[in-house]
Every structure is written in structure tokens, then in C-alpha cells.
Amino acid sequence: MRSRINSDNTSGASGSEAGDPDSSKLHVAIIMDGNGRWATSRGRPRTSGHVVGARVVRTIVENAESAGIGTLTLYAFSADNWKRPTREVSMLMRLFRRYLLSEMDRCVQNGVRMRIVGRRDRIPVELRRTAETAEETTRDGKRLDLRIALDYSARDAMAMAAEKCGGRPVTRESFVRAMNEVTHSGPVREVDLLIRTGGEQRLSDFLLWECAYAELYFTDLMWPEFTPADLVGAVREYHARDRRFGGVQATVAAAG
Numbered sequence: 575m576r577s578r579i580n581s582d583n584t585s586g587a588s589g590s591e592a593g594d595p596d597s598s599k600l601h602v603a604i605i606m607d608g609n610g611r612w613a614t615s616r617g618r619p620r621t622s623g624h625v626v627g628a629r630v631v632r633t634i635v636e637n638a639e640s641a642g643i644g645t646l647t648l649y650a651f652s653a654d655n656w657k658r659p660t661r662e663v664s665m666l667m668r669l670f671r672r673y674l675l676s677e678m679d680r681c682v683q684n685g686v687r688m689r690i691v692g693r694r695d696r697i698p699v700e701l702r703r704t705a706e707t708a709e710e711t712t713r714d715g716k717r718l719d720l721r722i723a724l725d726y727s728a729r730d731a732m733a734m735a736a737e738k739c740g741g742r743p744v745t746r747e748s749f750v751r752a753m754n755e756v757t758h759s760g761p762v763r764e765v766d767l768l769i770r771t772g773g774e775q776r777l778s779d780f781l782l783w784e785c786a787y788a789e790l791y792f793t794d795l796m797w798p799e800f801t802p803a804d805l806v807g808a809v810r811e812y813h814a815r816d817r818r819f820g821g822v823q824a825t826v827a828a829a830g
């Protein structure tokens with residue numbers, strides 16, 4: 575395993591704050607892209623891609639812990655996704671609520687703690703209430719921290735955090751705390767591995783601070799095609815990478 579050579583970074587985000595399930599396990603973030611293209615290429619409406627995508631979310635969550643993941647952050651809806659057709663947005667909001675309602679008990683049984691990361695003032699009130707219930711019901715989960723990013727924008731989070739810190743001396747730690755508060759995220763962890771499906775290679779305003787040293791993994795698979803075996807493959811590739819966080823390998827340092 576080569577990927578944890580020097581993890582002494584000082585972003586203010588960490589894996590060791592109270593409330594994290596197990597900081598020795600990975601924080602994996604996923605941009606679940608390609609639902610729409612997957613559906614239209616099969617002559618189906620885009621929304622049917624989201625329905626299949628939600629099933630894939632379930633299988634990936636079920637297999638995350640055994641893949642060595644302690645925190646899984648899924649990009650479900652960005653602040654820019656409000657620009658989509660109203661029908662698609664409403665369908666997604668209903669789908670997120672249905673997912674939370676149907677998965678809550680299973681999460682309790684499997685030790686999964688759910689948290690919704692993002693703004694809460696623009697999503698439908700019934701979704702917000704369900705999200706709060708899901709968070710409360712699953713709060714004791716210790717095996718996997720499942721974070722669903724909903725109405726999320728990393729740049730908005732940073733701007734709001736800066737505003738919150740306004741006038742006070744700011745450290746990385748206090749800034750991150752302010753970001754946690756504005757996004758309701760709980761203790762923020764560095765992302766170890768960021769996966770994006772759907773063939774595009776960009777971050778799309780997702781966890782920009784937390785991904786400072788994330789390993790990036792892009793796949794042409796559309797999200798509805800992504801399987802637990804693909805997740806394991808991405809994690810395996812992560813472990814084969816050489817993470818130096820701006821430093822050098824210990825063996826190179828010892829050699830002067």
C-alpha cells in the first residue's frame with residue numbers, strides 16, 4: 575500500500591475530529607454523473623436514469639464499508655442544478671425524499687450515519703424535515719458516515735464561511751468550522767479519493783477545500799452502470815498511488 579506516505583497536511587479538515595466513525599478508513603467522494611445520458615441513449619426519459627441511479631446509490635452504500643471506506647460523500651444535487659427543467663428538479667427532490675424514507679431503517683441496522691450537506695433553506699420543506707429525521711434516526715451509526723450533498727456549492731460554502739468569520743482573526747481550523755456550520759456537514763474530513771463517473775473530468779464546485787490533495791479517479795462509466803466492483807477497482811488504484819502532499823517519499827528524504 576503506497577498511498578499514505580506523508581499525510582501531514584494542514585487544511586484544517588481532518589479525519590480525527592470527534593464524531594468521525596473511523597479515520598483510518600478512507601473518505602471517498604463521488605460525483606454521480608451520467609444518469610441522463612444513460613437513459614436517453616436507451617430511448618428513455620432522463621428521469622428514469624435518476625431512478626436507476628438511486629438504486630446504484632443503495633448498492634454502493636451497502637458495499638462501501640467493505641471497500642475500506644469510512645466516509646462517503648455523494649454529490650446528489652448541486653446549487654447549479656436548480657437551472658434544470660422544473661419537472662426534473664421536482665422529480666429529483668421527490669426521489670431524494672423517497673430514498674431517505676426507504677433507507678433510514680436499513681442504515682440504522684447497518685450502522686450507517688446519514689447527513690445532508692448543503693443549504694437547507696431552498697429545498698422543499700418536506701424533504702428538509704425528512705432529512706432531519708434521517709439524521710436524527712441514524713445519528714449513532716459508527717460503521718459508515720454517509721453524507722449526501724444536496725443544494726451544495728463549495729464556492730458558496732466558502733463565501734458564506736468567510737462572511738461568518740467576518741472581522742475576526744481566521745485560522746484554517748476556524749474557517750473550516752464555519753464551513754461545517756453553513757453546510758450542516760459535521761466535522762469535515764479531507765477527501766482521500768474523488769471519483770467521477772460519466773466521462774467528464776472536472777470538479778463542478780464539489781468539496782473544493784476538502785479535495786485539496788484528493789486523488790482523482792475518472793471513469794467513462796455512466797452512474798447507472800457503476801458497480802461495487804468498480805468502486806473496489808477505484809480504491810485499489812488509489813492505494814497504488816504515491817501520495818506525497820507536496821513532500822517527498824520517506825526513503826528519498828532519508829537518502830538526502
Ligand code: FPP
Binds near residue numbers: 606649772
Ligand atoms: C448527474 O447526472 C446526476 C444528478 C444531478 C442527480 C444525481 C442523482 C442520483 C444519482 C440519484 C439519486 C441520488 C440519491 C442520493 C438517492 P446527469 O443527470 O447530469 O447526467 P447527464 O450528464 O448524463 O445529463
